[in-house]
Amino acid sequence: MSLNAFITKATLDGSDDGPLAGKTVAVKDNISTEGVRTTCGSAMLEDYVPPYDATVVELLKDAGATIVGKANMDEFGMGTTTETSAFGPTKNPVDESRVPGGSSGGSAAAVAAGEADLALGTDTGGSIRCPAAFCGVVGIKPTYGLVSRYGLVAYANSLEQIGPIAPTVEDAAALLDVIAGPDDRDGTTRDAGADSNYAAAADGDVEGLTIGVPTEFVEGADDGVEAAFWAALDELEAQGAEYREVSMPSVEKAVAAYYVIAMSEASSNLARFDGVRYGTSGGDDGNWNEAFARAREEGFGSEVKRRILLGTYALSAGYHDKYYAKAQDARAWVKQDFDEAFEDVDVVASPTMPVPPFELGESLDDPLQMYLADANTVPVNLANLPAISVPAGETDGLPVGLQLIGPKFGEETIVRAASAVEN
Amino acid sequence: MRRVHTVGLGRLAGGLARPGSRRGPDETTHTETLTPGLRHLRYMSDTPVDADEVRHVAELARVDLDEDEVEEFAAQFADILGYFDALDEVPEVDREDELVNVMRPDEVHEGLTQEEALSNAAETEDGYFKGPRVS
Numbered sequence: 001m002s003l004n005a006f007i008t009k010a011t012l013d014g015s016d017d018g019p020l021a022g023k024t025v026a027v028k029d030n031i032s033t034e035g036v037r038t039t040c041g042s043a044m045l046e047d048y049v050p051p052y053d054a055t056v057v058e059l060l061k062d063a064g065a066t067i068v069g070k071a072n073m074d075e076f077g078m079g080t081t082t083e084t085s086a087f088g089p090t091k092n093p094v095d096e097s098r099v100p101g102g103s104s105g106g107s108a109a110a111v112a113a114g115e116a117d118l119a120l121g122t123d124t125g126g127s128i129r130c131p132a133a134f135c136g137v138v139g140i141k142p143t144y145g146l147v148s149r150y151g152l153v154a155y156a157n158s159l160e161q162i163g164p165i166a167p168t169v170e171d172a173a174a175l176l177d178v179i180a181g182p183d184d185r186d187g188t189t190r191d192a193g194a195d196s197n198y199a200a201a202a203d204g205d206v207e208g209l210t211i212g213v214p215t216e217f218v219e220g221a222d223d224g225v226e227a228a229f230w231a232a233l234d235e236l237e238a239q240g241a242e243y244r245e246v247s248m249p250s251v252e253k254a255v256a257a258y259y260v261i262a263m264s265e266a267s268s269n270l271a272r273f274d275g276v277r278y279g280t281s282g283g284d285d286g287n288w289n290e291a292f293a294r295a296r297e298e299g300f301g302s303e304v305k306r307r308i309l310l311g312t313y314a315l316s317a318g319y320h321d322k323y324y325a326k327a328q329d330a331r332a333w334v335k336q337d338f339d340e341a342f343e344d345v346d347v348v349a350s351p352t353m354p355v356p357p358f359e360l361g362e363s364l365d366d367p368l369q370m371y372l373a374d375a376n377t378v379p380v381n382l383a384n385l386p387a388i389s390v391p392a393g394e395t396d397g398l399p400v401g402l403q404l405i406g407p408k409f410g411e412e413t414i415v416r417a418a419s420a421v422e423n
Numbered sequence: 424m425r426r427v428h429t430v431g432l433g434r435l436a437g438g439l440a441r442p443g444s445r446r447g448p449d450e451t452t453h454t455e456t457l458t459p460g461l462r463h464l465r466y467m468s469d470t471p472v473d474a475d476e477v478r479h480v481a482e483l484a485r486v487d488l489d490e491d492e493v494e495e496f497a498a499q500f501a502d503i504l505g506y507f508d509a510l511d512e513v514p515e516v517d518r519e520d521e522l523v524n525v526m527r528p529d530e531v532h533e534g535l536t537q538e539e540a541l542s543n544a545a546e547t548e549d550g551y552f553k554g555p556r557v558s
Contacts, residue, residue: 047543048543049542051540051543052535052539187525253509253510253512253513255506256507256509256510257513259503259507267484271485274485274554276544276552276553276555277540277543277544277552278543278544279543281545281546282555283555284555284556286555287555287556287557287558288554288556288557288558289485291554291555292485293481293482293485293487296484296485296487297486297487297488297489300486302492302495305481305488305496306496308486309477309486310500310503310504312480312483312484313480313504314507316480316483322510323507323510326510326511327510329510330513332516332518333513333514336516367503368499368503368506371503
C-alpha cells in the first residue's frame with residue numbers, strides 16, 4: 001500500500017556533480033518548483049504551477065541532487081498530523097495505522113520509507129521536528145534567518161524556516177550545509193551559514209557538554225516517551241556530557257502565544273488567495289467581496305478557515321491588545337528564558353513530542369488538543385533558535401524523538417550533541 | 424535517581440487560566456478592521472463566542488461558511504479563546520532588542536515576464552488579470 005507521501009511525483013535532475021550528486025530529495029509541497037505544481041496540500045492551489053524556483057530548490061539542483069517529488073503536508077502547514085491535506089493523509093511507515101506527524105509528514109515518511117534519500121520540510125511550530133520524531137528520522141529546524149525563505153509559500157513569516165530531514169544527523173547536516181546562507185531575495189537572511197560545515201560537527205564528541213533539561217518540558221509527557229528521553233540522557237552522560245535541570249516558566253504560555261501569532265500572521269498572509277491571480281476562482285456572480293468569499297469557502301479546508309478566522313479575531317478592534325500584544329510579550333519572555341538558560345548550559349533537551357504518534361483520525365475533532373501536542377516545539381520558533389530531533393529509542397514499538405535546542409546560530413553544537421545520541 | 428512523572432496531558436489543557444488583570448475592549452482605542460472605513464470598536468463581547476460573531480469574523484475575513492461550520496466553529500472558538508486567556512498572566516517583559524531600520528537603495532532586477540505572471544490566473548484580458556466587479 002502506498003503511504004501517500006507525495007502529492008506530485010516528478011524527476012528534476014540537478015547538475016552533474018556537487019555534494020548531493022546521486023542523492024534523491026523530496027521537497028515539501030509549499031516550496032516553489034518551476035514548472036511543477038505546488039499545492040501546499042490545498043484544493044485552493046490544486047492547479048498552481050510556479051513560474052520560478054525557490055532559492056533552496058536552485059541550491060539543491062546546483063548541488064547535484066535529483067528532486068523526486070513534492071511531499072504531502074498539512075494544508076498550508078497547518079496541522080500536526082498531515083491529515084488536513086486536501087490530498088488525503090500520509091501514513092506512518094513505521095506503523096501504517098498511525099500518522100507520520102506534521103506538517104511535513106510526507107517529507108519524513110518518504111525518508112523513513114526510503115522513497116527519497118533526503119527531504120526538505122518547513123518548520124513554523126515544529127513541523128520538521130514532529131514528523132521526524134514520529135517517523136524515526138532526523139530533522140533540523142535552523143536558526144531564523146539561516147535559510148532563505150524565497151519561494152516558500154508563506155504561512156507565518158516571523159516563525160518559519162526551511163530545514164532538512166534525513167536518516168542520520170550527518171546527512172541532515174550536510175543538506176543544511178547546501179541550503180544555508182544569505183540570499184538577497186530574503187531580507188531576513190544573515191551571513192551565518194555562508195561557508196558552513198555542519199556535517200563535520202557530527203563527530204559524536206560530547207565530552208564536557210552541559211545539557212539543560214527544563215522540568216516544564218518533561219512534566220506531562222507520556223510515560224514511555226519520558227522513559228526513552230531519560231535513557232537517551234543517561235547515554236549522553238555516559239559519553240561525558242553532564243545534565244542539569246533548568247526552569248523556564250515562560251514555556252507554559254508558549255502554545256497560546258504561538259497560536260495567536262501564527263494565526264494572526266496566517267490571516268494576513270492568506271488574504272492573497274482571492275482566486276484572481278491564482279487559485280480556485282470564485283466566479284463572476286455578485287461583487288468582488290462575494291466572489292472572494294466563495295473562492296475561499298471552496299478552496300480552503302476546515303483547519304485553514306479556523307486559523308484565518310481566529311487570526312482575524314485576534315487582530316481585530318478591541319482584541320489586538322488582549323491577544324496579539326500579549327502574545328508578543330510572551331514571545332519576548334520565552335526568548336529571555338532561553339537566553340538565561342544558555343548562560344549556564346550548552347544545549348537544552350526535551351522529548352520532541354510529549355506523546356507517541358497518534359492513530360489516524362484520532363485527533364481531527366478536537367483542534368485545541370492537537371495544538372497542545374506542540375508544547376515542546378513551539379518555544380523554539382518563538383525564540384528564533386535552532387533545534388534538532390534525533391531518534392532516541394521507542395515506546396511500544398513506536399519512535400521517540402529527542403529534541404536538542406541550541407543558542408542562536410549554534411547549529412554545530414546541536415549537530416555534535418545529536419550525533420552522540422546515534423552512537 | 425530521577426523523578427518519574429506520571430501526569431497526563433491534562434496539565435496542558437487545564438489550570439492555566441487564572442484571574443488576572445484583563446484589559447477588555449473598552450479600555451483600548453485600537454481599531455483595525457479588514458475594510459477601510461468600517462469602525463467596529465466593539466463588535467464582539469468578551470464572553471463566549473456565538474454563531475453571529477463567527478459569521479461576522481468570517482465576513483471580515485472574506486470566507487463563506489455553511490451553517491454546520493458556523494456552529495462547529497462557535498463551540499471550538501470558545502475553547503480555544505478560553506485557552507488563550509492564559510496570556511493575561513504574562514508579565515511585562517523588557518525587550519532588549521533595539522530595532523533599527525535597515526535601508527538600501529532600490530535596484531532593478533529581472534523579474535517574471537507578464538506572461539509568466541498571468542500564467543496561473545483563471546481569467547485574463549489584454550495582458551491583465553481579470554477580476555470580479557468591485558460593486
